[in-house]
Amino acid sequence: MQIPTNHIYLATILLKRRQNLAKLINFPVILWSGSRSSRNFPANTFPFRCSSHFLYFAGLPIENAAICLEGEKLTLFMDNPPPSNLLWHGEIPTGDRLAEIIGADAAFPMSELKFYATNAATISVQNPITKITQSEVLNRDIFPANKAEEIDLELTKAIIFLRLSHDDAALTEIKQAVAVTMEAHKAGMAATTNAKFEANIRAAMENIIISDNMTCAYPSIVTVHGEVLHNEEYFHPVQKGDLLLADVGAETSLGWASDVTRTWPVSGKFSSTQKDIYDVVLAAHDHCISQIKPGVEYLDIHLLAAKVIAEGLVDLGILKGKVEDLVEMDAHALFFPHGIGHLLGLDVHDMEDLGDLAGYEIGRERSNRFGLGFLRLNRPLIPGMLVTIEPGFYQVPAILNNQEMRGKYQNIVNWEKLEKFSDVRGIRIEDDVLVTTNGAEVLTQELPTNTDGIENLM
Amino acid sequence: MQIPTNHIYLATILLKRRQNLAKLINFPVILWSGSRSSRNFPANTFPFRCSSHFLYFAGLPIENAAICLEGEKLTLFMDNPPPSNLLWHGEIPTGDRLAEIIGADAAFPMSELKFYATNAATISVQNPITKITQSEVLNRDIFPANKAEEIDLELTKAIIFLRLSHDDAALTEIKQAVAVTMEAHKAGMAATTNAKFEANIRAAMENIIISDNMTCAYPSIVTVHGEVLHNEEYFHPVQKGDLLLADVGAETSLGWASDVTRTWPVSGKFSSTQKDIYDVVLAAHDHCISQIKPGVEYLDIHLLAAKVIAEGLVDLGILKGKVEDLVEMDAHALFFPHGIGHLLGLDVHDMEDLGDLAGYEIGRERSNRFGLGFLRLNRPLIPGMLVTIEPGFYQVPAILNNQEMRGKYQNIVNWEKLEKFSDVRGIRIEDDVLVTTNGAEVLTQELPTNTDGIENLM
Numbered sequence: 034m035q036i037p038t039n040h041i042y043l044a045t046i047l048l049k050r051r052q053n054l055a056k057l058i059n060f061p062v063i064l065w066s067g068s069r070s071s072r073n074f075p076a077n078t079f080p081f082r083c084s085s086h087f088l089y090f091a092g093l094p095i096e097n098a099a100i101c102l103e104g105e106k107l108t109l110f111m112d113n114p115p116p117s118n119l120l121w122h123g124e125i126p127t128g129d130r131l132a133e134i135i136g137a138d139a140a141f142p143m144s145e146l147k148f149y150a151t152n153a154a155t156i157s158v159q160n161p162i163t164k165i166t167q168s169e170v171l172n173r174d175i176f177p178a179n180k181a182e183e184i185d186l187e188l189t190k191a192i193i194f195l196r197l198s199h200d201d202a203a204l205t206e207i208k209q210a211v212a213v214t215m216e217a218h219k220a221g222m223a224a225t226t227n228a229k230f231e232a233n234i235r236a237a238m239e240n241i242i243i244s245d246n247m248t249c250a251y252p253s254i255v256t257v258h259g260e261v262l263h264n265e266e267y268f269h270p271v272q273k274g275d276l277l278l279a280d281v282g283a284e285t286s287l288g289w290a291s292d293v294t295r296t297w298p299v300s301g302k303f304s305s306t307q308k309d310i311y312d313v314v315l316a317a318h319d320h321c322i323s324q325i326k327p328g329v330e331y332l333d334i335h336l337l338a339a340k341v342i343a344e345g346l347v348d349l350g351i352l353k354g355k356v357e358d359l360v361e362m363d364a365h366a367l368f369f370p371h372g373i374g375h376l377l378g379l380d381v382h383d384m385e386d387l388g389d390l391a392g393y394e395i396g397r398e399r400s401n402r403f404g405l406g407f408l409r410l411n412r413p414l415i416p417g418m419l420v421t422i423e424p425g426f427y428q429v430p431a432i433l434n435n436q437e438m439r440g441k442y443q444n445i446v447n448w449e450k451l452e453k454f455s456d457v458r459g460i461r462i463e464d465d466v467l468v469t470t471n472g473a474e475v476l477t478q479e480l481p482t483n484t485d486g487i488e489n490l491m
Numbered sequence: 492m493q494i495p496t497n498h499i500y501l502a503t504i505l506l507k508r509r510q511n512l513a514k515l516i517n518f519p520v521i522l523w524s525g526s527r528s529s530r531n532f533p534a535n536t537f538p539f540r541c542s543s544h545f546l547y548f549a550g551l552p553i554e555n556a557a558i559c560l561e562g563e564k565l566t567l568f569m570d571n572p573p574p575s576n577l578l579w580h581g582e583i584p585t586g587d588r589l590a591e592i593i594g595a596d597a598a599f600p601m602s603e604l605k606f607y608a609t610n611a612a613t614i615s616v617q618n619p620i621t622k623i624t625q626s627e628v629l630n631r632d633i634f635p636a637n638k639a640e641e642i643d644l645e646l647t648k649a650i651i652f653l654r655l656s657h658d659d660a661a662l663t664e665i666k667q668a669v670a671v672t673m674e675a676h677k678a679g680m681a682a683t684t685n686a687k688f689e690a691n692i693r694a695a696m697e698n699i700i701i702s703d704n705m706t707c708a709y710p711s712i713v714t715v716h717g718e719v720l721h722n723e724e725y726f727h728p729v730q731k732g733d734l735l736l737a738d739v740g741a742e743t744s745l746g747w748a749s750d751v752t753r754t755w756p757v758s759g760k761f762s763s764t765q766k767d768i769y770d771v772v773l774a775a776h777d778h779c780i781s782q783i784k785p786g787v788e789y790l791d792i793h794l795l796a797a798k799v800i801a802e803g804l805v806d807l808g809i810l811k812g813k814v815e816d817l818v819e820m821d822a823h824a825l826f827f828p829h830g831i832g833h834l835l836g837l838d839v840h841d842m843e844d845l846g847d848l849a850g851y852e853i854g855r856e857r858s859n860r861f862g863l864g865f866l867r868l869n870r871p872l873i874p875g876m877l878v879t880i881e882p883g884f885y886q887v888p889a890i891l892n893n894q895e896m897r898g899k900y901q902n903i904v905n906w907e908k909l910e911k912f913s914d915v916r917g918i919r920i921e922d923d924v925l926v927t928t929n930g931a932e933v934l935t936q937e938l939p940t941n942t943d944g945i946e947n948l949m
Binding site for chain 2: 076077085119380
């Protein structure tokens with residue numbers, strides 16, 4: 034593990050986070066880092082991904098470790114590796130050294146953790162093996178993170194409160210991830226005109242991320258089938274008339290994420306139909322960002338995107354009717370079925386392990402409306418909150434060919450006109466936007482969003 | 492999931508494998524493919540890696556599926572995804588379609604699997620969640636794969652017998668992985684003189700693998716600290732005098748692996764001390780490969796490497812004494828502490844989920860000798876077996892500075908002479924070698940191993 038050069042700063046930040054937590058709860062907390070998941074045999078594992086809640090308070094991705102938080106006090110629990118480890122994995126900082134770096138009072142072996150377990154709250158980790166340890170040490174059932182109860186629920190709410198608003202240390206990390214991500218997208222654009230398959234473009238993008246010693250924050254989407262929202266396949270050939278949708282984001286070694294989407298023409302030039310639709314999506318993107326500031330409801334940002342998209346599609350002759358009515362009946366969602374974005378931080382969908390507890394203000398629930406059900410965030414914006422803004426337009430066969438949909442929207446959609454836009458399967462434009470005290474800062478603004486800017490990079 | 496174009500051939504091969512299995516056992520078998528492991532929240536997972544035993548008999552990496560084998564009969568169990576899946580993950584072949592492709596008699600939902608469970612054997616998968624399902628469906632404890640009992644053990648032994656010797660379909664896949672891997676190594680060499688950090692070289696290598704729509708068969712080792720055998724960190728700067736050790740291998744989309752190591756000078760030219768040691772390792776490599784043919788004991792190949800390395804180090808004045816005595820007292824293991832190689836197939840250490848049941852002939856156990864304990868394979872070679880040959884030389888501080896080692900080998904090592912070779916921290920040369928009916932075929936032979944050949948690629 035690489036030790037950050039600025040670890041005195043790290044320890045200061047971690048203390049501040051503990052102090053903030055201590056204002057909200059009055060019981061001890063134990064957080065586990067998790068362990069590796071086996072791939073095809075025990076010694077061949079996926080890369081270690083530390084629990085985000087642990088990372089928030091411990092700062093470093095220490096494998097098989099736990100921390101105890103009690104007021105301002107931080108205690109680290111980990112077993113120093115056996116000497117035989119040196120041959121295979123080299124010298125690893127000892128618990129004492131790591132405790133010093135993160136500002137913990139002491140480091141103890143894991144066997145001591147049980148003495149700190151009385152009345153301690155926790156959050157369930159993702160790794161099933163570590164989950165068992167959690168139950169054993171705390172000597173009680175640990176519910177999944179999105180179904181926490183009693184003190185675990187209190188802890189969950191306190192951590193959500195803290196993590197909803199990013200401190201400077203977090204933003205420094207996120208901006209590093211964003212910088213690398215923007216380079217990755219530029220590399221993808223530059224690699225496209227010579228690419229034969231989606232995989233070639235994905236490789237050019239991830240090459241930048243790997244070369245900067247970061248990881249991908251989520252499985253990259255690099256596809257000419259942008260209408261499949263979470264497409265994780267890369268085997269399709271890329272052809273002159275296609276649009277290429279790339280949703281790729283880097284994550285720093287300390288776990289902080291970025292999340293960016295651009296859509297560009299394989300040929301290097303948007304067709305006129307592609308440009309028409311692209312500009313509708315871009316208008317939604319720009320309008321939404323212009324409205325971001327503290328106090329604004331994220332739901333209203335989503336509905337604004339819906340309105341601008343409906344408006345644009347009316348102008349293009351694809352939708353028919355009054356914009357307000359179209360949004361009311363979810364006609365925009367035929368082409369923009371997902372939400373306008375989500376929280377971003379240590380997780381690409383930040384704190385989504387906690388279900389909608391993080392994304393939804395207390396008392397609010399997911400809508401069952403077609404155009405709202407996939408909205409991942411429904412809270413008023415506050416300073417320090419980082420959100421994505423990612424409107425899109427997709428021709429999803431499962432939606433547009435669905436008989437029920439076809440019936441419901443028969444006279445709303447000009448189906449004949451729509452056919453003229455068959456070279457637009459999926460477009461999404463996604464930026465990372467920080468809510469500031471009086472407005473917004475687009476962290477990804479150096480990466481062009483307009484068609485001219487994109488064509489210039491190809 | 493990409494469906495192979497040659498799936499009629501695939502179905503034929505899978506039938507042949509079932510026929511071969513049916514000659515060895517007379518009870519039904521259920522094998523699970525496994526499911527995804529969550530990374531930091533449930534929807535953000537590691538890539539799916541199918542159980543290798545499932546892949547061997549089902550051919551395709553079908554998530555959350557199971558197969559039942561009864562004699563020649565193959566039955567597929569999987570749940571077709573819900574319609575909502577179409578929006579996020581696109582159209583996925585139905586169970587019926589997949590059954591047709593792999594030559595299964597039928598496809599049923601997972602809920603039907605329990606009716607096939609009576610007296611069925613299985614092998615425990617790696618994914619802890621699927622493990623629970625295994626126990627539930629079979630209504631009994633399922634021991635870890637390396638501790639199988641009764642019919643599960645019988646099944647394990649039968650599968651080992653089959654998988655020890657690769658059929659043509661397997662070799663076709665493996666050769667594809669090997670071809671991409673060799674290109675990756677060439678790209679790594681070419682990228683080195685302009686690289687600043689290990690990560691830059693890793694990126695250049697994995698770029699090739701990703702671009703060919705393959706994955707890495709194991710975490711890449713790309714390091715100037717080759718003395719850390721399984722080094723998975725990439726943050727060190729690369730400097731002119733360093734050797735760069737790269738152990739990187741591609742895996743095809745159907746799960747077949749390659750495993751190749753080369754070591755090259757960061758400057759583009761080996762120093763004379765680096766070349767001296769390199770040639771010792773290369774001599775061991777070449778001697779070992781020249782001896783590979785059916786009937787030869789892999790242990791003897793390992794001991795041959797030990798002998799050639801000891802001999803070379805005596806010639807260089809690093810070791811003192813008679814070669815036979817040095818090997819007998821494990822003096823070679825001071826610098827070559829690991830085994831000469833391992834099985835290779837669907838897993839990079841093939842079937843290592845089964846512990847030493849696959850690697851060690853029945854009745855044989857790991858040695859506790861320092862120079863033999865890490866040997867992963869101890870069987871007579873048979874035609875169709877694929878092994879790695881990977882001798883190395885390392886200056887491991889944990890070994891060479893260990894007081895006990897220092898005492899034991901005080902007069903055997905010329906420590907002063909050794910200091911002259913301080914620019915050699917780790918060298919390994921690893922090829923993939925197929926045992927043929929009368930000798931061996933080096934699948935990786937197009938990638939140079941000699942110093943001139945490597946320098947020419949930089």
